[in-house]
Amino acid sequence: MPAPRAVPSAPSDLPVLRDPAGLPTLPPIAEPGQPWQTIDTPALVLVLDAFERNLQRMQQAADRAGVALRPHAKAHKCPDIALAQMTRGAVGICCQKVSEALPFLRAGVADIHISNEIAGPAKAMLLARMARHARISVCVDAVVQVRALAEAAEREQSGLTVLVELDIGQGRCGVADADAALRLAERIAAQPRLSFGGLQAYHGGIQHVRDHAARREAAARAAERAGAVAARLAAAGAPCQVVTGGGSGSVEFDLASGVFTEIQPGSYVFMDGDYGSNEGVAASGLDGGMDSGSAAEALRFEHSLFIATTVMSTAAHGQVVVDAGLKSMAVDSGLPWIWERDSGERAGGQFGGGRRSTRLAYVAANDEHGIVRPVPGAGGEMPALPQLGEPLWLVPGHCDPTLNLYDTLVGVRDGKVESLWPISARGLSR
Amino acid sequence: MPAPRAVPSAPSDLPVLRDPAGLPTLPPIAEPGQPWQTIDTPALVLVLDAFERNLQRMQQAADRAGVALRPHAKAHKCPDIALAQMTRGAVGICCQKVSEALPFLRAGVADIHISNEIAGPAKAMLLARMARHARISVCVDAVVQVRALAEAAEREQSGLTVLVELDIGQGRCGVADADAALRLAERIAAQPRLSFGGLQAYHGGIQHVRDHAARREAAARAAERAGAVAARLAAAGAPCQVVTGGGSGSVEFDLASGVFTEIQPGSYVFMDGDYGSNEGVAASGLDGGMDSGSAAEALRFEHSLFIATTVMSTAAHGQVVVDAGLKSMAVDSGLPWIWERDSGERAGGQFGGGRRSTRLAYVAANDEHGIVRPVPGAGGEMPALPQLGEPLWLVPGHCDPTLNLYDTLVGVRDGKVESLWPISARGLSR
Numbered sequence: 001m002p003a004p005r006a007v008p009s010a011p012s013d014l015p016v017l018r019d020p021a022g023l024p025t026l027p028p029i030a031e032p033g034q035p036w037q038t039i040d041t042p043a044l045v046l047v048l049d050a051f052e053r054n055l056q057r058m059q060q061a062a063d064r065a066g067v068a069l070r071p072h073a074k075a076h077k078c079p080d081i082a083l084a085q086m087t088r089g090a091v092g093i094c095c096q097k098v099s100e101a102l103p104f105l106r107a108g109v110a111d112i113h114i115s116n117e118i119a120g121p122a123k124a125m126l127l128a129r130m131a132r133h134a135r136i137s138v139c140v141d142a143v144v145q146v147r148a149l150a151e152a153a154e155r156e157q158s159g160l161t162v163l164v165e166l167d168i169g170q171g172r173c174g175v176a177d178a179d180a181a182l183r184l185a186e187r188i189a190a191q192p193r194l195s196f197g198g199l200q201a202y203h204g205g206i207q208h209v210r211d212h213a214a215r216r217e218a219a220a221r222a223a224e225r226a227g228a229v230a231a232r233l234a235a236a237g238a239p240c241q242v243v244t245g246g247g248s249g250s251v252e253f254d255l256a257s258g259v260f261t262e263i264q265p266g267s268y269v270f271m272d273g274d275y276g277s278n279e280g281v282a283a284s285g286l287d288g289g290m291d292s293g294s295a296a297e298a299l300r301f302e303h304s305l306f307i308a309t310t311v312m313s314t315a316a317h318g319q320v321v322v323d324a325g326l327k328s329m330a331v332d333s334g335l336p337w338i339w340e341r342d343s344g345e346r347a348g349g350q351f352g353g354g355r356r357s358t359r360l361a362y363v364a365a366n367d368e369h370g371i372v373r374p375v376p377g378a379g380g381e382m383p384a385l386p387q388l389g390e391p392l393w394l395v396p397g398h399c400d401p402t403l404n405l406y407d408t409l410v411g412v413r414d415g416k417v418e419s420l421w422p423i424s425a426r427g428l429s430r
Numbered sequence: 431m432p433a434p435r436a437v438p439s440a441p442s443d444l445p446v447l448r449d450p451a452g453l454p455t456l457p458p459i460a461e462p463g464q465p466w467q468t469i470d471t472p473a474l475v476l477v478l479d480a481f482e483r484n485l486q487r488m489q490q491a492a493d494r495a496g497v498a499l500r501p502h503a504k505a506h507k508c509p510d511i512a513l514a515q516m517t518r519g520a521v522g523i524c525c526q527k528v529s530e531a532l533p534f535l536r537a538g539v540a541d542i543h544i545s546n547e548i549a550g551p552a553k554a555m556l557l558a559r560m561a562r563h564a565r566i567s568v569c570v571d572a573v574v575q576v577r578a579l580a581e582a583a584e585r586e587q588s589g590l591t592v593l594v595e596l597d598i599g600q601g602r603c604g605v606a607d608a609d610a611a612l613r614l615a616e617r618i619a620a621q622p623r624l625s626f627g628g629l630q631a632y633h634g635g636i637q638h639v640r641d642h643a644a645r646r647e648a649a650a651r652a653a654e655r656a657g658a659v660a661a662r663l664a665a666a667g668a669p670c671q672v673v674t675g676g677g678s679g680s681v682e683f684d685l686a687s688g689v690f691t692e693i694q695p696g697s698y699v700f701m702d703g704d705y706g707s708n709e710g711v712a713a714s715g716l717d718g719g720m721d722s723g724s725a726a727e728a729l730r731f732e733h734s735l736f737i738a739t740t741v742m743s744t745a746a747h748g749q750v751v752v753d754a755g756l757k758s759m760a761v762d763s764g765l766p767w768i769w770e771r772d773s774g775e776r777a778g779g780q781f782g783g784g785r786r787s788t789r790l791a792y793v794a795a796n797d798e799h800g801i802v803r804p805v806p807g808a809g810g811e812m813p814a815l816p817q818l819g820e821p822l823w824l825v826p827g828h829c830d831p832t833l834n835l836y837d838t839l840v841g842v843r844d845g846k847v848e849s850l851w852p853i854s855a856r857g858l859s860r
Binding site: 016017018019020022023024025026027029040041042043074096097099102105106108110116117118119120122123126129130132133134141142144145165167171172173174175176204310311312313314315316319321323324326327328330331332365366367368369371388389398400401404405406407426427428429430 | 448449453456471472527540546549556560563572597602603751754758799801819828836837856
């Protein structure tokens, strides 16, 4: 048995750095041109071909429907992505928080909708300050919020567009009915520095209804509710310039609803395990996807976002441990999938191709460890486990809070690093 | 029904910022001297009195047992806290990842143990580079890791202390038995730039066994396993200078085990909802805590870490919505508690006093929203809900990944902001 080690007890015992000059710094996570296999891990990786096809598909669908696309930047928090969306025709972006909007404003995005209520004078003031430089809109569901926005806009000598949030069944924020919406619209219109912009009507729960027909039905009911209130407001002399809402799970129905003038999907850029479990949303994965049907018949998106991880321990029997855990992924919507990249033949040789592994499963997450086990085949045969040091790619269960953990998004094309995009709005939840 | 809005389709339609000079920047989350009620939210708040008592209690317990305290910095990721721990007598810190250690090294912490295996040449190289400035140790559970460390230390002309990780029942990383440990110890000792430091024996699962007696029993079995292997190594001529392990849930038993020369608890600094649910760990909360028994009889810790949040919507019936959701807290170990601060009479007027609310519950988290509902009393009476704009404090379910979401820790004493500490290692998982 080893003897207990002596314990220092005074501040004077603090060890002192040898040669404090020339301390090492953290090397960049990757360099352009580097093969994907050598990216330091954990890393958040974007497969650029799949990403660009996702952007294109959503924009084309919105254009065909004559509905404005205002993608939600809470999903990516990345100005490079916002500019890629706007270059393709997006009218602006949504942010969920006031502080989140700042890096986008700085990058030149001049039309930002805060798709949320705000509380506290600091936030209203910052918003009104931003409105001196760009078109800023925000939601309300209470009179006191209208007053706070009016005061801040007056103080900053700027103008804010204010939308009334309508609860279309989610039971979170938003007024309950047309009477309440009209009262708020009138209060907004009465303020010289505010203008009534219309309605926000978003139902988060619908996005994750797995069955396609059930999701269509739920989206139709929600849109009807929004449409009826918009009609009441118009009849009462408060027409809605904008009815905004919809997410990546409901957008195919929202575009066709005739109610929404604007959609605000976010996750379609990436897809994630949760959206990949919806019937008829993923273009790849377990259900076959794009190459098993006609691309024209459905609005589907590809998995473009992955966590690159490395096998760091193989000491225990029947499992391996990877270096990506709770600090490298959000697990609120389930543990990540393991992704099997195509060898190149499938999907026209596009690097983004692949599918959810049926041979390996990520079964538990600790802070900085993930446990990966083999999944027995139909005949009971046990697949081989990856080797120590081998790279694996994971599909996170929920993309938004996963992006919020990383500072850099590593863009990969044809198996090589192409871009390093800062996730500038990471951590900006105020 | 509003008419669909025209959709821009060309890059030339990108809106342009009005007056791009003088764009607003994000104000600091708080200023020293500011009352706690006006901290912008969501914010991560540390009640300094409770925090300092936690540090003191753990150090005194380690000193009494003659065991070294090497707190785990993965819990706080904050150099100011590491220095506060070392000033009180900690021998150094643990980090879970190589990159995580860098901000601590930069702050002057000159004795850092990486309590984990590492994979890939980039990490070994960075570690060997760090070892030119400080005492650095790391774990292995495979020969290939020993080789990679030896090569990196040779290339950097530095020396690394290497511990063999032993699996004492967790089934994650670590060799299974004394034979495997001895083989690795010999491989380490054979490398001129590596020195065999001893054993790491950590069992994460034990930390969360709720029942006090069951936790004691599990900790004893795990320590026995570590002790037996250490004895075998000593008998074979490879004595362990250090046997390191133990966490905030098992530390009272580990200190008394006679096996561990060093403990590496992390969460005791803060406590969280998960540890607060362990019998006999929290000094406050539902079970009465310190003031209902003798402080001397048990090693207990106070809740010092809170998420300050604000009620942002009260539009829906029977609930309120707060501005802290999945991006402001980790939910892997459950949703946060709502904290009822003492009015001042209890706990000697110490501001850190309070308990888990029995009247309000945080029942659901979205990305940036939390739903708070009243909990009916025993007689069925329904407690009042907080008002729009009212501040609330939450206790996160799991402190480590929650700290990893924030850039600043706001220190509060006597109801006023005292310190703003950067969480410098946030996001450093490589």
